Amino acid sequence: MLSKIIAKHRIISLSSIGILLGGCMMYGDGAPPDVKMPEQWPAIKNSAQERPLPLYPWWQELKSDELNELVSESLKNNRQILQSINSIEQAQAQLDTVKLGWLPSLNFFGGSINGNTTLFFQGLSVPVANVGGIVGFLPTYVVNLLQQPARQMQAGQILEASQADYLAVRTAMIAQVTTAYVAVLVTEHQTQILQDMQDSLKKRAEIASALSTRGLGTEFGQNQLELELNAISGQLAQNNANQQAAQNVLLILVGRSIGRFKSKQSLDQINTNVPSPGNMPVSVVATRPDVAAARSRLDATNYGVTATASSLFPSISLNALVTNIKTTENGSNASSNANFQAAYAALVLDPKIIGAISSSNAVYRSAAIAYVDVVNSALRETDDALSAYEAQRVKLGHDTEAFSKAKNNLKISDSMYRQGLLSQSQFLQNKAQYDLVEAAVTQTKLTELIAMAKLYQSMGGGSIYEEPNLEISNGKVRPTQK
Numbered sequence: 001m002l003s004k005i006i007a008k009h010r011i012i013s014l015s016s017i018g019i020l021l022g023g024c025m026m027y028g029d030g031a032p033p034d035v036k037m038p039e040q041w042p043a044i045k046n047s048a049q050e051r052p053l054p055l056y057p058w059w060q061e062l063k064s065d066e067l068n069e070l071v072s073e074s075l076k077n078n079r080q081i082l083q084s085i086n087s088i089e090q091a092q093a094q095l096d097t098v099k100l101g102w103l104p105s106l107n108f109f110g111g112s113i114n115g116n117t118t119l120f121f122q123g124l125s126v127p128v129a130n131v132g133g134i135v136g137f138l139p140t141y142v143v144n145l146l147q148q149p150a151r152q153m154q155a156g157q158i159l160e161a162s163q164a165d166y167l168a169v170r171t172a173m174i175a176q177v178t179t180a181y182v183a184v185l186v187t188e189h190q191t192q193i194l195q196d197m198q199d200s201l202k203k204r205a206e207i208a209s210a211l212s213t214r215g216l217g218t219e220f221g222q223n224q225l226e227l228e229l230n231a232i233s234g235q236l237a238q239n240n241a242n243q244q245a246a247q248n249v250l251l252i253l254v255g256r257s258i259g260r261f262k263s264k265q266s267l268d269q270i271n272t273n274v275p276s277p278g279n280m281p282v283s284v285v286a287t288r289p290d291v292a293a294a295r296s297r298l299d300a301t302n303y304g305v306t307a308t309a310s311s312l313f314p315s316i317s318l319n320a321l322v323t324n325i326k327t328t329e330n331g332s333n334a335s336s337n338a339n340f341q342a343a344y345a346a347l348v349l350d351p352k353i354i355g356a357i358s359s360s361n362a363v364y365r366s367a368a369i370a371y372v373d374v375v376n377s378a379l380r381e382t383d384d385a386l387s388a389y390e391a392q393r394v395k396l397g398h399d400t401e402a403f404s405k406a407k408n409n410l411k412i413s414d415s416m417y418r419q420g421l422l423s424q425s426q427f428l429q430n431k432a433q434y435d436l437v438e439a440a441v442t443q444t445k446l447t448e449l450i451a452m453a454k455l456y457q458s459m460g461g462g463s464i465y466e467e468p469n470l471e472i473s474n475g476k477v478r479p480t481q482k
Helices: 002-008 058-062 065-077 079-102 147-213 219-253 281-287 289-312 352-418 424-458
Strands: 105-112 130-143 315-329 332-346 470-473 476-479
Touching: 058 065, 058 147, 058 424, 065 079, 065 147, 079 147, 147 219, 147 289, 147 424, 147 470, 147 476, 281 289, 281 352, 281 470, 289 352, 289 476, 352 424
Parallel strands: none
Antiparallel strands: 105 130, 130 315, 315 332, 470 476
16 A cells, blocks of 8 residues: 555645644645646637647758758757756766665674673674674665655656756757758848849949939939948848858857858748648647646656655664674684664654745745746747747738739840840849849748747747657656657
């Protein structure tokens, strides 16, 4: 019966130990605090297909083999991930240390005793008048049968929390790598657009200068073009700085050193038409790593309450002494063995334990509040991310339609220019309008793809991708069933 209580120990009545705590109950019934879950996301009515989010490689929807390779590289080499793995190893070592509490300690001793006093040793058949060398060992086993399992379960929950933290880092890392990669592609594309705009303005400035020389243009128009040229040059310089910053971020995220990164793909090759997943709030909360981490820390404090209160439960102590004594009796040397065994239960009633239990209860309540906060934050972040992503998808649709019309207008202008129906300056002005629309579409693509990465991160997407040892479901992280 005791073993069943120890295995569960979700609710343990302190009255079973006595009235020392005034009939209080320890916290924890095995379930986290209830958090009201909406049936669907308030931001949108999503009818899309649900995805197995922890395993789902959502970034592959962008159709970039290079990005896929970078994500896999980051999951192996990123320093934050390596640090979180080290934290798991530390938590595992702590659990192993607690498990060793089930084993007895073994004390070895040796020495000599000299004197005129006759000594009597339990288990020794004759009194010892003059003791010479003495050697022996003392196995000692002290265990609180209620506290030891609680400490072990507490350490196990701390380990599980570190595993969930590791999955959360992986989830964030995938989103960050995707965002950084897209930023690199966008800044590369923006460089090309700005250079085209700069070339067009230079040609227009040359034309304006020639016309001004002939008295067919004004100084105001020429100065205006120079101002635009200066602005474009400043934007190019800023874009180059942004591009290098994005490259450095990407390289560090995948575990390399800062430097230059030349992408193998262009922004136009990236698929931006990716629908948001249809997973509902309950599904997201059940597999989001930070929620699982908060749940494990809550359970750890639950077991901590049990372990603290178990100080009021008697500890069982088992001892055995085995010695070999060299003696001198009637002028002759002899060697005798002495041994004894002892078993007893000790109950220590320390008033400080009452305060420790109260403190443990407060820690549990704090962890319960933190758990609710994490769940609510997960719901809010996901709903906000869904709303933002859908808004950017709509905006990108409108911007893409405008860009298509601008591209068609540019073709018409080019045809008219070749037929002599438009001057070169007029054509270059139309080309500038096209470049401005393309720049706007490019910026919208960046914003949309960042929103997509944020959405999947908020949903815990890809947390166990290429992770063979862990799985996550129902708000808990578990070793993979093999």
